Structure formats: C-alpha cells, structure tokens
Amino acid sequence: MSDIRGAEIIVRGIVQGVGFRPFVWRLAQRLGLFGEVRNAGDAVFIHAGGTREALAGFVSALREEAPVLSRVETITAHPVAPPEGDGFRIVESGAGAVSIGIVPDIATCPACRAEIADPAARRFGYAFTNCTDCGPRFSIVRGLPYDRARTTMQDFPLCDACRAEYEDPQDRRFHAQPIACPTCGPLLRWTSLAPLPDAKRDDADALSQAVAALSAGGIIAVKGIGGFHIACDATDGTVVSELRRRKHRPSKPL
Ligand SMILES: [Zn+2]
Numbered sequence: 001m002s003d004i005r006g007a008e009i010i011v012r013g014i015v016q017g018v019g020f021r022p023f024v025w026r027l028a029q030r031l032g033l034f035g036e037v038r039n040a041g042d043a044v045f046i047h048a049g050g051t052r053e054a055l056a057g058f059v060s061a062l063r064e065e066a067p068v069l070s071r072v073e074t075i076t077a078h079p080v081a082p083p084e085g086d087g088f089r090i091v092e093s094g095a096g097a098v099s100i101g102i103v104p105d106i107a108t109c110p111a112c113r114a115e116i117a118d119p120a121a122r123r124f125g126y127a128f129t130n131c132t133d134c135g136p137r138f139s140i141v142r143g144l145p146y147d148r149a150r151t152t153m154q155d156f157p158l159c160d161a162c163r164a165e166y167e168d169p170q171d172r173r174f175h176a177q178p179i180a181c182p183t184c185g186p187l188l189r190w191t192s193l194a195p196l197p198d199a200k201r202d203d204a205d206a207l208s209q210a211v212a213a214l215s216a217g218g219i220i221a222v223k224g225i226g227g228f229h230i231a232c233d234a235t236d237g238t239v240v241s242e243l244r245r246r247k248h249r250p251s252k253p254l
C-alpha cells in the first residue's frame with residue numbers, strides 16, 4: 001500500500017458544538033480514510049491516512065459539505081506520516097481544551113419539526129426536541145469547553161434511548177449536548193397566579209391550559225430557553241389595555 005499518505009488537517013472557524021467531528025467521521029468512512037479527529041482550541045485537528053485522491057476529496061468536502069451551523073474559516077493541510085492502525089475515531093476533548101465560538105440558539109430544524117409532528121416518533125409533540133443542527137446553545141452554556149455537564153441540561157440525565165443516539169456517530173444527535181425527550185428532558189409546566197375560569201392546575205396539559213387562558217382573555221408569560229414572552233389575544237381590546245396598564249406602557253407599541 002505504498003500509495004497511502006498521511007495528512008494533518010486543521011480546520012478553524014465555528015467548528016465546535018455544531019456536529020463537526022461526527023461530520024468528519026462520516027466523511028472519513030465514505031472516503032475510506034483512517035485516523036482521528038479532535039477538538040483543540042478554536043480548531044478541529046484531523047490526522048488522516050488514505051490515498052492521495054481520497055485525502056484531496058476529503059479536504060474539499062470539509063469545506064463544501066460542512067454542517068449547516070458551522071462556519072469554516074480556514075483549512076490548512078500538510079503531509080505527515082500516516083496514522084497508526086486502521087479505522088477512524090473521534091477523540092474526546094482533552095482537559096485544558098478551550099472551546100470558543102459557541103453558536104447562538106437555533107430554531108428547530110425541519111428534521112426535528114417532522115419528528116414533533118409524527119405520531120409514531122418518540123418525540124411526538126415534544127416541545128424541547130433538538131439535534132446537532134438546531135436547538136439551544138448559547139443560552140444554556142455555563143462553562144467551557146461546551147459539553148452537557150457544563151450546560152443547564154446537566155440536571156437531566158439522558159435516558160437509554162437518548163444516550164444511544166448521543167453515542168452513535170451515525171445518528172444526527174451524536175454529541176448533541178442539549179438532546180432530550182419526554183422521558184428524560186424538561187417538560188412544559190403550567191402555573192397560574194390568579195385562577196382563571198375553569199383553570200385546572202394540570203401540568204401534563206400545559207399547552208392546552210395556555211391556549212384556554214389566552215382564549216379566555218388572559219395574559220400569559222411563556223418561559224422559553226432564553227427568556228420570557230408575554231402573550232395575549234391582540235384582537236381583544238380589553239386584555240390589551242390590561243397588559244398596557246400592567247406594563248406601564250399606555251401608548252408605545254408593545
Ligand atoms: Zn434538529
């Protein structure tokens with residue numbers, strides 16, 4: 001196998017917390033490369049071995065097929081000895097690794113929206129569905145490097161099904177730090193200060209409680225990942241006036 005070469009490739013940009021290492025892993029499988037990928041500082045380091053053609057294809061694909069949330073700024077590659085062994089592996093972030101360039105929270109992606117709408121999916125109707133391509137990032141970070149133990153999700157240990165997704169490089173939730181499901185993740189909860197007509201304190205049905213409150217002329221606060229949204233029926237002059245009174249905003253647009 002004298003035509004096997006080695007390359008050290010450094011990709012810089014927003015390449016952490018965006019599914020970049022699993023992307024590299026899948027690409028390496030496709031092109032028959034061996035070696036490893038690891039996070040380091042603001043970069044991803046790859047030590048890869050394969051034919052000259054495969055390595056060249058790999059470097060172009062790193063830029064052309066990069067995950068949607070990543071932003072590749074530079075790719076440098078230089079020849080080194082091929083890695084030892086065979087297969088391609090993802091190396092965990094070592095102690096002292098610094099992760100910067102955390103991406104903002106990203107709206108639910110089409111694949112996750114399809115799952116939420118699919119009665120057969122285990123995340124059917126689940127408000128906190130997310131994956132490597134979407135979901136919270138910046139607003140859940142408590143420390144660096146970015147991994148689940150340093151986010152507000154650390155209080156929600158993964159169930160077996162979520163852990164299997166988290167650990168499977170083929171899965172689109174591989175190493176997606178905020179992943180959750182109705183079994184292990186946060187749930188919607190309804191609380192009411194002043195009981196509304198027929199308001200039941202039924203946390204299991206928080207969404208319909210909120211809809212009922214809005215329909216009954218109530219004002220609700222929806223606590224999301226990064227803050228609160230105040231909501232009421234904008235076509236109901238009475239409740240809009242009440243909201244203006246409470247917010248001390250008699251005339252400015254809300
Ligand atoms: Zn998603």
Ligand SMILES: [Zn+2]
Pocket residue numbers: 158159160161162163180181182183184185
């Ligand atoms: Zn779960």
